[in-house]
Amino acid sequence: MQAAHKIPDWAPKGDTKDVGLDYDDTYTAAPGPFGEMVRAMQREGHRVYFVTYRGADEFGPVIKVADMLGIAAVATDGAPKMRTMDNLGVSIDIWIDDMPELIFEDQSGV
Numbered sequence: 001m002q003a004a005h006k007i008p009d010w011a012p013k014g015d016t017k018d019v020g021l022d023y024d025d026t027y028t029a030a031p032g033p034f035g036e037m038v039r040a041m042q043r044e045g046h047r048v049y050f051v052t053y054r055g056a057d058e059f060g061p062v063i064k065v066a067d068m069l070g071i072a073a074v075a076t077d078g079a080p081k082m083r084t085m086d087n088l089g090v091s092i093d094i095w096i097d098d099m100p101e102l103i104f105e106d107q108s109g110v
Contacts, residue, residue, distance in 0.1 A: 015045075016044075016045045016046050016047065017041075017046045017047075017093040017094055018046070018047050018048075018049065018090055018091060018092050018093050018094075019041055019046055019047065019048045019049065019092065019093065019094045019095075019096065020049055020051040020081065020085065020092040020094070020095045020096065020097070020103070021034065021038070021048055021049065021050055021051070021071075021096045021097075022050075022051060022052065022053075022095075022096060022097040022098060022099070023050045023051075023052040023054070023062050023065070023073075024052060024053070024054070025098045025099075026096060026097055026098045027050065027065070029098070031065075035069060038069050038071060039069075042070065042071075047071075047072075048069075048071045049071060049072045049073065049074060049085070049090065049092070050062050050065070050066050050071060050072070050073035050074065051073075051074050051076065051081045051084070051085060051092070051095075051097075052073070052074070052075050052076065053075075053076055053077075053078060053081070053099075053102055054075045054076075054077070055075055055077040055078065056075050056077065058075070059073070059075040062075065074088065078106055079106060080102065080103065080104055080105050080106055081095075081097070081102055081103045081104075082095075082103050082104055
């Protein structure tokens with residue numbers, strides 16, 4: 001099951017960017033530097049979202065870190081990340097992911 005945590009209300013972007021940051025093996029590979037990046041992006045007015053391939057049943061640890069960083073988080077439950085975010089009304093401008101193929105398709109290649 002998919003899950004979303006603290007998705008902000010829609011607002012015009014202007015010059016800001018929405019950034020999709022993968023959690024497992026991306027953020028977790030370097031939490032210090034990625035945490036600094038998230039804070040820097042926020043200071044500049046950009047919105048950062050954890051977008052994880054996890055299901056809702058494995059989402060708790062992601063939510064804990066998202067709350068610590070003050071960002072939203074989405075669990076796609078194996079669905080393509082871009083489609084999931086689009087369905088939530090969020091158009092990600094910049095993706096940071098160790099498995100970029102999962103942005104566009106699920107693991108079966110669909």
